[in-house]
Amino acid sequence: xxxxxxxxxxxxxxxxxxxxxxxxxxxxxxxxxxxxxxxxxxxxxxxxxxxxxxxxxxxxxxxxxxxxxxxxxxxxxxxxxxxxxxxxxxxxxxxxxxxxxxxxxxxxxxxxxxxxxxxxxxxxxxxxxxxxxxxxxxxxxxxxxxxxxxxxxxxxxxxxxxxxxxxxxxxxxxxxxxxxxxxxxxxxxxxxxxxxxxxxxxxxxxxxxxxxxxxxxxxxxxxxxxxxxxxxxxxxxxxxxxxxxxxxxxxxxxxxxxxxxxxxxxxxxxxxxxxxxxxxxxxxxxxxxxxxxxxxxxxxxxxxxxxxxxxxxxxxxxxxxxxxxxxxxxxxxxxxxxxxxxxxxxxxxxxxxxxxxxxxxxxxxxxxxxxxxxxxxxxxxxxxxxxxxxxxxxxxxxxxxxxxxxxxxxxxxxxxxxxxxxxxxxxxxx
Amino acid sequence: xxxxxxxxxxxxxxxxxxxxxxxxxxxxxxxxxxxxxxxxxxxxxxxxxxxxxxxxxxxxxxxxxxxxxxxxxxxxxxxxxxxxxxxxxxxxxxxxxxxxxxxxxxxxxxxxxxxxxxxxxxxxxxxxxxxxxxxxxxxxxxxxxxxxxxxxxxxxxxxxxxxxxxxxxxxxxxxxxxxxxxxxxxxxxxxxxxxxxxxxxxxxxxxxxxxxxxxxxxxxxxxxxxxxxxxxxxxxxxxxxxxxxxxxxxxxxxxxxxxxxxxxxxxxxxxxxxxxxxxxxxxxxxxxxxxxxxxxxxxxxxxxxxxxxxxxxxxxxxxxxxxxxxxxxxxxxxxxxxxxxxxxxxxxxxxxxxxxxxxxxxxxxxxxxxxxxxxxxxxxxxxxxxxxxxxxxxxxxxxxxxxxxxxxxxxxxxxxxxxxxxxxxxxxxx
Numbered sequence: 030x031x032x033x034x035x036x037x038x039x040x041x042x043x044x045x046x047x048x049x050x051x052x053x054x055x056x057x058x059x060x061x062x063x064x065x066x067x068x069x070x071x072x073x074x075x076x077x078x079x080x081x082x083x084x085x086x087x088x089x090x091x092x093x094x095x096x097x098x099x100x101x102x103x104x105x106x107x108x109x110x111x112x113x114x115x116x117x118x119x120x121x122x123x124x125x126x127x128x129x130x131x132x133x134x135x136x137x138x139x140x141x142x143x144x145x146x147x148x149x150x151x152x153x154x155x156x157x158x159x160x161x162x163x164x165x166x167x168x169x170x171x172x173x174x175x176x177x178x179x180x181x182x183x184x185x186x187x188x189x190x191x192x193x194x195x196x197x198x199x200x201x202x203x204x205x206x207x208x209x210x211x212x213x214x215x216x217x218x219x220x221x222x223x224x225x226x227x228x229x230x231x232x233x234x235x236x237x238x239x240x241x242x243x244x245x246x247x248x249x250x251x252x253x254x255x256x257x258x259x260x261x262x263x264x265x266x267x268x269x270x271x272x273x274x275x276x277x278x279x280x281x282x283x284x285x286x287x288x289x290x291x292x293x294x295x296x297x298x299x300x301x302x303x304x305x306x307x308x309x310x311x312x313x314x315x316x317x318x319x320x321x322x323x324x325x326x327x328x329x330x331x332x333x334x335x336x337x338x339x340x341x342x343x344x345x346x347x348x349x350x351x352x353x354x355x356x357x358x359x360x361x362x363x364x365x366x367x368x369x370x371x372x373x374x375x376x377x378x379x380x381x382x383x384x385x386x387x388x389x390x391x392x393x394x395x396x397x398x399x400x401x402x403x404x405x406x407x408x409x410x411x412x413x414x415x416x417x418x419x420x421x422x423x424x425x426x427x428x429x430x431x432x433x434x435x436x437x438x439x440x441x442x443x444x445x446x447x448x449x450x451x452x453x454x455x456x457x458x459x
Numbered sequence: 460x461x462x463x464x465x466x467x468x469x470x471x472x473x474x475x476x477x478x479x480x481x482x483x484x485x486x487x488x489x490x491x492x493x494x495x496x497x498x499x500x501x502x503x504x505x506x507x508x509x510x511x512x513x514x515x516x517x518x519x520x521x522x523x524x525x526x527x528x529x530x531x532x533x534x535x536x537x538x539x540x541x542x543x544x545x546x547x548x549x550x551x552x553x554x555x556x557x558x559x560x561x562x563x564x565x566x567x568x569x570x571x572x573x574x575x576x577x578x579x580x581x582x583x584x585x586x587x588x589x590x591x592x593x594x595x596x597x598x599x600x601x602x603x604x605x606x607x608x609x610x611x612x613x614x615x616x617x618x619x620x621x622x623x624x625x626x627x628x629x630x631x632x633x634x635x636x637x638x639x640x641x642x643x644x645x646x647x648x649x650x651x652x653x654x655x656x657x658x659x660x661x662x663x664x665x666x667x668x669x670x671x672x673x674x675x676x677x678x679x680x681x682x683x684x685x686x687x688x689x690x691x692x693x694x695x696x697x698x699x700x701x702x703x704x705x706x707x708x709x710x711x712x713x714x715x716x717x718x719x720x721x722x723x724x725x726x727x728x729x730x731x732x733x734x735x736x737x738x739x740x741x742x743x744x745x746x747x748x749x750x751x752x753x754x755x756x757x758x759x760x761x762x763x764x765x766x767x768x769x770x771x772x773x774x775x776x777x778x779x780x781x782x783x784x785x786x787x788x789x790x791x792x793x794x795x796x797x798x799x800x801x802x803x804x805x806x807x808x809x810x811x812x813x814x815x816x817x818x819x820x821x822x823x824x825x826x827x828x829x830x831x832x833x834x835x836x837x838x839x840x841x842x843x844x845x846x847x848x849x850x851x852x853x854x855x856x857x858x859x860x861x862x863x864x865x866x867x868x869x870x871x872x873x874x875x876x877x878x879x880x881x882x883x884x885x886x887x888x889x
Contacts (some may be wrong), residue, residue: 065530073528077515084514085507098503098720100495128558129750136745144573144584144608154574154584170747177744178574286747290528293752314607315566317600317716320559320750322723 031367032448037456040449047446051399054439059400061436066218066378067427068287071347075340076289079330089322097321104309105297109324113297115334116251117283118265123299125308128319131284131296135245136174138280138298141311142208143178147241148277148307153180153208162200162210164192166381166409166420168218171211171247175411182411183207187220191228198235205238209245215263216250219409219422220381221374223261233269235278244270244279250377251283252341255349259375267299276301285327287378288337288344295320295327351425355380355437362441368448369419380423381409382440388447389418395443401436461797462878467886470879477876481829484869489830491866496648496808497857498717501777505770506719509760519752527751534739535727539754543727545764546681547713548695553729555738558749561714561726565675566604568710568728571741572638573608577671578707578737583610583638592630592640594622596811596839596850598648601641601677605841612841613637617650621658628665635668639675645693646680649839649852650811651804653691663699665708674700676711680807682771683717685779689805697729706731715757717808718767718774725750725757781855785810785867792871798878799849810853811839812870818877819848825873831866 032040083089089097091106104110105126114121127134143159146152153159161175164187175182183200186193191214201207212232214224224232232244246266254260270278277300285294298308331337356373359382363369369384384392389406396403404422407413423440425433462470513519519527521536534540535556544551557564573589576582583589591605594617605612613630616623621644631637642662644654654662662674676696684690700708707730715724728738761767786803789812793799799814814822819836826833834852837843853870855863 067530070526073526076528080513080515080517080519083510085510087510089510096500096503098506098723100497100716100721130747133746140570140574144570152584154582170744173744177741286530290752291530292748293528293750311607314600314603316563317560318722320723320753322720323750323753 031365032452033367037453040453040456044446044449044453047442047449050442051395051446054442055399057400059435059439061401061428061432061439063424063428063433063436063440064402064404065427066287066424068291069347069427069429072344072426073290075343076330079289079326082326082329083322089325091321091325097325100317102321103312103316103318104305105319106321106324106328108328109295110297112328112331112333113283113295114299116337117248117281117297117299118251119267119281119299123267123301123305125298125305125312126319126324127296127298129293129296129323130286131247131249131282132170134282134296134298135171135247138243138245139174139178139180139209141308142241142243145311147243150241156206158206160204160207162192162197162207163411164210164212165411166219166422167211168213168247169404169408171245172411175211180208184411184416185210187217187222189222191222191224194228194231198231201235201237201242203238207237208239208241209243211245211247213247213249214266215248215261216253216374216377218249218377219379221372221377221379223375224263226264229264229266229269230273233266233273233275233278235275237278242278246279246281248281248283249287252337253287253378254341254376255345255352256375257342257345261375267301271301277304280304285331288341289327289330293323295324348426350430351433352380354430354433355423355425358437358441363444366445366448368444378424378426380425382421382423382444384419384421384444385448385451386417386419388444388451389415389421391447391450392421392440392443395447396439399439399443401439403440461795462882463797467883470883470886474876474879474883477872477879480872481825481876484872485829487830489865489869491831491858491862491869493854493858493863493866493870494832494834495857496717496854498721498774499777499857499859502774502856503720505773506760509719509756512756512759513752519755521751521755527755530747532751533742533746533748534735535749536751536754536758538758539725540727542758542761542763543713543725544729546767547678547711547727547729548681549697549711549729553697553731553735555728555735555742556749556754557726557728559723559726559753560716561677561679561712562600564712564726564728565601565677568673568675569604569608569610569639571738572671572673575741577673580671586636588636590634590637592622592627592637593841594640594642595841596649596852597641598643598677599834599838599843601675602841605641610638614841614846615640617647617652619652621652621654624658624661628661631665631667631672633668637667638669638671639673641675641677643677643679644696645678645691646683646804646807648679648807649809649850651802651807651809653805654693656694659694659696659699660703663696663703663705663708665705667708672708674709676709678711678713679717681713682767683808684771684806685775685782686805687772687775691805697731701731707734710734715761718771719757719760723753725754778856780860781863782810784860784863785853785855788867788871793874796875796878798874808854808856810855812851812853812874814849814851814874815878815881816847816849818874818881819845819851821877821880822851822870822873825877826869829869829873831869833870
């Protein structure tokens with residue numbers, strides 16, 4: 030029987046039971062965190078051998094013989110381009126290798142559009158109105174960048190196979206103030222879905238009204254599978270755009286932030302030769318180059334896609350039980366209650382819980398009160414506004430299993446309590 | 460006897476001799492480079508022990524216990540703030556530690572002014588006119604940044620004790636479109652002069668017409684002394700600005716690019732608490748943080764100012780003979796000829812040769828033809844325009860001594876030849 034079907038009297042009894050449980054949980058004085066997609070200590074430990082790859086005895090030279098300790102090489106060493114290209118499923122010549130994280134690159138890409146304009150088009154800061162499409166739920170830090178630059182954000186529903194492409198096509202082809210769209214095409218943050226081949230092809234075939242429209246393709250979780258036998262794969266967007274006659278329409282991003290060390294990894298942008306030339310010419314003003322020694326360290330440790338896959342399989346061994354714990358408990362304890370639904374992704378860093386309408390803020394607040402920090406309700410939406418107040422991002426990776434188990438107990442109790450409260454509130458209103 | 464005093468006939472004979480020498484040099488098919496301020500292999504070797512500071516056995520934690528392998532700590536670890544503060548002669552709480560180089564930070568500072576505005580003032584990109592003062596000769600990459608953003612650059616003469624402060628005071632106090640000034644206050648690029656205490660105090664006491672005027676204080680060579688007994692020291696500009704009632708008027712930059720590895724160092728910005736808060740709030744949108752592991756590596760290797768000074772003394776041992784070689788040969792072979800003057804700095808990376816008016820381009824072209832690449836004539840000026848066509852930046856650090864000696868032979872020959880040619884050209888014109 031779902032909560033909605035439950036007679037009012039029983040619902041009140043359930044509420045009393047849940048409140049008692051909740052008080053008991055609060056009394057435990059927990060301090061748990063399921064808010065951010067951070068790797069656990071054990072995951073990070075897997076990359077510690079990387080710290081031995083370079084020593085004072087290592088010739089710090091690139092394959093071509095360049096001294097990596099000195100200035101030079103703006104777009105990255107060849108071997109690092111190959112590594113990043115492998116991750117993104119594109120060609121090394123499409124890649125610029127950057128510094129320690131990809132968020133900066135995305136910020137820079139938007140900033141260049143604002144300040145300088147793309148291919149000689151009017152800089153966006155000189156236009157009355159600039160808009161980005163934002164598939165929702167999506168990544169809060171993407172939305173923070175566009176909000177920072179005063180770019181208007183338009184929600185587009187994200188379905189199980191990608192954004193609502195009818196809506197994307199309609200908007201992009203008719204409104205030339207739409208300059209970009211944020212995408213996490215594989216194991217999306219936070220729902221964990223991957224774009225279907227048809228979705229990618231429809232992206233590549235867009236006919237934007239704005240000549241300086243770009244797809245911001247954040248392939249953050251490209252190698253982040255959870256199951257050896259269930260790996261989502263997506264089409265190469267750069268290749269598809271090229272085939273569709275839109276070679277310059279996409280900027281693709283990736284990093285090793287969640288492969289090796291978060292914040293001490295390397296990152297890359299992949300795009301068409303013409304875009305790359307445009308970007309590098311401006312990058313030459315901005316920097317003398319990125320940390321090439323850390324590029325070499327990563328190449329020596331990860332080697333190539335085989336190396337990356339073997340390394341990520343070890344990470345999956347650590348993460349998978351955490352996803353399974355949550356999913357199994359949700360199924361067992363929330364299944365059939367009509368208290369919401371959740372995603373069961375094949376990779377990435379997040380589970381999305383879709384609570385009943387109007388319940389998300391209360392669930393997150395209740396959990397916080399009980400010592401469990403969740404990502405803020407609303408965070409996966411532009412301006413932090415979830416129109417249904419229902420989406421909650423769950424980040425299972427950081428806490429150890431026992432803490433995760435406790436946090437899940439709290440979360441489930443809060444979901445039930447908020448759901449029952451909402452139903453009883455309706456009863457009272459009747 | 461100077462060339463100018465030489466009878467025309469002798470001048471023609473000198474020209475013939477010089478041309479023969481020059482042809483002989485060209486025939487040697489040299490490939491030498493005195494163009495960029497890059498450290499030599501031997502200098503870089505001094506930092507190789509840094510590569511052993513961290514291994515898979517090292518706890519990668521900050522003093523406070525934060526796991527440096529994970530996300531977090533936007534403004535740098537405390538111990539790295541202390542290190543960078545020591546270099547800049549300021550307090551650790553004034554410092555934000557960034558990534559691998561300081562040019563990016565300066566670019567970002569200007570970019571923030573353009574896009575977002577400072578302290579709520581109109582973003583510069585929304586203004587009809589934005590100007591920067593540029594003490595000349597100066598650093599070409601500074602000027603490239605302001606040119607990139609379409610900022611008008613105004614030349615201010617750089618004297619032996621700093622910029623012409625009468626002119627700076629006059630312009631800054633009367634023109635509210637002047638938003639900044641580029642400064643390399645110690646061992647300036649390229650003349651090697653350091654700002655006197657009076658200059659620094661006059662900077663601190665500026666009364667800018669623009670409330671969002673900032674001094675861009677690039678303290679790039681703060682620890683780059685050449686002589687143990689001749690060390691230029693400058694006043695702490697942040698402290699001086701504070702005392703003068705202008706606490707928020709300066710952004711100071713430094714890096715370890717020429718202390719450890721160029722492009723794989725760490726960098727910092729130092730400024731007032733209010734500026735820092737303003738910057739960090741925007742930085743939080745731009746990045747999740749910089750490479751904290753490399754921050755730890757640097758702290759372990761350099762330790763503190765004593766460690767930095769000992770390390771830089773070793774570098775000075777390698778660099779000083781190169782400066783002395785050039786200065787001694789200039790003195791011996793160009794002294795008394797009236798063919799120009801040169802600086803003899805106590806630190807930094809450059810010697811500036813001031814040729815006779817109208818000779819710099821020809822000297823650089825002749826040297827190039829003979830296989831010696833110099834920094835382009837004009838480079839030390841905004842828009843690459845040297846009004847007198849006389850300033851040439853010499854970067855002695857990169858080439859080994861024997862190559863430097865050869866390059867100096869070429870340079871001296873080219874200076875003489877261009878000078879004689881110029882004089883004879885005048886004779887012909889008479």
